[in-house]
Amino acid sequence: MSSSQKFEYTPDQPLPDRIPARMLAPAQQSFTDRDRFRRELTAIFDADWVMVGRAGSIPEAGDYFTASLGERPIILMRQQDGTIRAMANYCLHRYTQLLKGCGNTRHIVCPYHYWSYDLDGSLHGVTNRKGFCPGDLENQALESLACDVYLGYIFVALKHDLAPVATRLAGLGEVLRNFGLDRYQDRFVEHHDTWNANWKLIVHNFIESYHVTYTHKKSIGPSNPTRAAEYGPVGADYYTVHSNSYTPEYFPAVFNPHLDTLEKKRFYVAGVFPNGLIAVDPNFVWWMALEPVAENCTNSRWGVSFLPEAMAGMDDPEQFIRDTVDLLVTATSEDKEMVERMQTGSQFGSANQGILHAPLEIHIKEFDDYVQRQSGAQ
Ligand code: FES
Ligand SMILES: [Fe+2]
Numbered sequence: 001m002s003s004s005q006k007f008e009y010t011p012d013q014p015l016p017d018r019i020p021a022r023m024l025a026p027a028q029q030s031f032t033d034r035d036r037f038r039r040e041l042t043a044i045f046d047a048d049w050v051m052v053g054r055a056g057s058i059p060e061a062g063d064y065f066t067a068s069l070g071e072r073p074i075i076l077m078r079q080q081d082g083t084i085r086a087m088a089n090y091c092l093h094r095y096t097q098l099l100k101g102c103g104n105t106r107h108i109v110c111p112y113h114y115w116s117y118d119l120d121g122s123l124h125g126v127t128n129r130k131g132f133c134p135g136d137l138e139n140q141a142l143e144s145l146a147c148d149v150y151l152g153y154i155f156v157a158l159k160h161d162l163a164p165v166a167t168r169l170a171g172l173g174e175v176l177r178n179f180g181l182d183r184y185q186d187r188f189v190e191h192h193d194t195w196n197a198n199w200k201l202i203v204h205n206f207i208e209s210y211h212v213t214y215t216h217k218k219s220i221g222p223s224n225p226t227r228a229a230e231y232g233p234v235g236a237d238y239y240t241v242h243s244n245s246y247t248p249e250y251f252p253a254v255f256n257p258h259l260d261t262l263e264k265k266r267f268y269v270a271g272v273f274p275n276g277l278i279a280v281d282p283n284f285v286w287w288m289a290l291e292p293v294a295e296n297c298t299n300s301r302w303g304v305s306f307l308p309e310a311m312a313g314m315d316d317p318e319q320f321i322r323d324t325v326d327l328l329v330t331a332t333s334e335d336k337e338m339v340e341r342m343q344t345g346s347q348f349g350s351a352n353q354g355i356l357h358a359p360l361e362i363h364i365k366e367f368d369d370y371v372q373r374q375s376g377a378q
Contacts, residue, residue, distance in 0.1 A: 006061065025354030025366045028346040031198035037295035040340035045070035047118045047274060049148065049155040049165055051103065051276030053301055055084060056152060056186035057102075061121055062334040065102035065191065068291040069156055074145060075108070076154055077100050077119055085123045086156040088143035098142075102191060108142075108146045117142060152305070153180035153287070170239040174220055175241055178258040179280055182259045188325045192298045195336055197343035199275065199292040200371065202300065205339050205364040206279070206288070207271040215338050218330035224267055231359050237370065240363035241270040247317035254282045256312040271363060273370045283310040283320075286328050296343055303330055 030036065052067040064077045066089055073089035075098065089098050091110040098108050098117070108117040108126055116125040121142030126132060134293055146157040150165040151173060166173065177228055204213070209229030210324040213221045229307065241265045246252065254264045268280040275290040288302035304325050311317040356364055 007357060010279075011344055016284060019116050019358055019362050021358060023356035023361065025068075025198070025364065026368050027206075027276070027353055028348060028350055031300070031343060031346040032295060032349065034185060034295050035228060037198070037292070039375060040371070041070040041215060041292065044371065045292065046158050046269040048159075048274060049146075049157045049162055050274065051153050051169070051272055052086075052156050054152055054186045054189065054287065054303060054305060055149045055154050055182075056305065057189050058084065060104065062104045062106055063102075064105065065097060066099050066222055067156075067289075068299070069145065069158060070292065072158070072226055073097055074156060074331055075142075076147075076156070077108075077121075079119055084154055085148060086147035086154075086292045088145070090142075091115055092123060092140055092142065099253075100190075101284050108273070113146060151176065151184075151278075152186075153278070169272065171236050172239045172241060176268065176270070176278075176280060178260065178263055179256065179282075179285070179307075180258070181278075181280065183308055184285055185308055185311060186305045187321050188305075189301070189303035193302060193332075193336075195292075195296060195300060196294055196296060196300045197339045197341060198346075199290045199298040200367075201291055201342050201368055202288075202298055202335075202348075203271055203275070203277065205335050205342075206269060206277045207240050207242070208361045209242060209269065209358050210360040211338065212244060216331055217334075219327055219334060220267075220282050223247060226360075229360055232363055237373075238273045239270055240366050241268060242363060243268045252282050255313040256282055257309075260330075271367060273367060274367055274374070284324055285309050286332075288332075296347075300333065326344060 045267060050069055053065060057203040058064060058076060058078045061080045063076050064075055067074050067076060075087045076087045077085050077087065079085050089100055091112065093110065093113060096110055096112040098110055116129045118124045120378045121144060123137060123140040126137055138322045141267055144161065146160045148165040150169055150323065179369050192227065210226055212224055212229065213226040223246055225247065228247060231242040246265045251265050258259040264282055269276045270276060279286040284304055284306045285303050288300050291299040314320050
């Protein structure tokens with residue numbers, strides 16, 4: 001399939017067979033029920049690959065950031081050999097959280113009694129060692145998790161036997177191939193942004209472009225209006241992708257020689273199930289990784305990364321970075337307000353189900369199908 005055929009449908013055209021004529025939103029309880037939330041942590045976040053951030057944000061050995069896999073605290077650490085390791089973020093002595101935030105270190109040192117660990121998690125030093133039974137301290141290491149990098153994004157899983165991320169996201173990788181996302185420079189990362197909303201509502205918001213004109217009046221609404229929203233024929237088990245074209249007066253200057261005509265004037269938005277979101281512009285990419293905290297609270301780690309050729313080709317790339325980040329901070333806060341309103345509205349607890357727009361909100365149904373599938377598999 002050539003890339004010019006990938007997004008041939010617009011809302012004005014007849015619906016292809018895969019889109020049902022009538023689709024309903026998940027019931028309000030799906031976003032407010034505590035028991036359901038706890039089941040999702042087990043069925044989804046303990047059982048599948050989860051996106052946590054960008055590999056380029058920790059480029060040097062000893063660079064790390066901390067994250068959550070469901071409720072489990074974890075560390076993402078760049079190793080001496082250049083790989084990234086995901087480890088449990090608790091001390092083997094008495095479970096103290098070892099690292100917070102992000103930074104660079106030569107050893108991981110527990111702040112409580114100063115046990116220390118090498119970058120790969122091996123127990124390195126134990127204070128007042130004589131008091132311990134020597135055998136108990138040999139060959140000890142922090143628990144490791146499965147860790148994979150695809151398109152420049154880090155994925156983590158509690159299970160070590162899942163199919164590689166590249167396999168499950170191969171179709172998405174094909175759609176985004178010409179962008180070369182793994183080379184983008186990670187220039188902005190926000191690790192803690194709390195949304196008073198269920199994690200699924202945040203996913204729903206970003207995988208449809210129906211809202212753009214109405215929600216994003218102060219940011220991307222004028223340049224990427226709802227009438228320019230398209231949905232792709234791509235809907236697979238583990239991701240969705242749709243696009244939103246720029247109107248001609250906003251066509252960006254394009255520095256990536258590999259993009260085709262359509263790619264040069266589009267904004268592609270992918271949902272990477274369960275918790276990753278990626279919006280790809282010809283010159284930058286916005287991304288978000290969601291960390292569920294409670295049924296009505298989610299932390300988002302999000303950032304903006306830039307095409308190296310665009311940075312090299314622009315007169316003032318730093319200004320472009322500032323302007324782009326400012327625009328996306330505004331757009332993200334506009335989204336946040338609407339998502340938190342959806343959470344508040346859902347607290348009513350009605351049995352009525354919302355009515356979805358047949359082509360433009362198809363991906364909400366596809367994501368919900370994924371959630372049901374994962375939940376049913378437990
Ligand atoms: S809990 Fe970490 S050294 Fe005691
Ligand atoms: Fe939005």
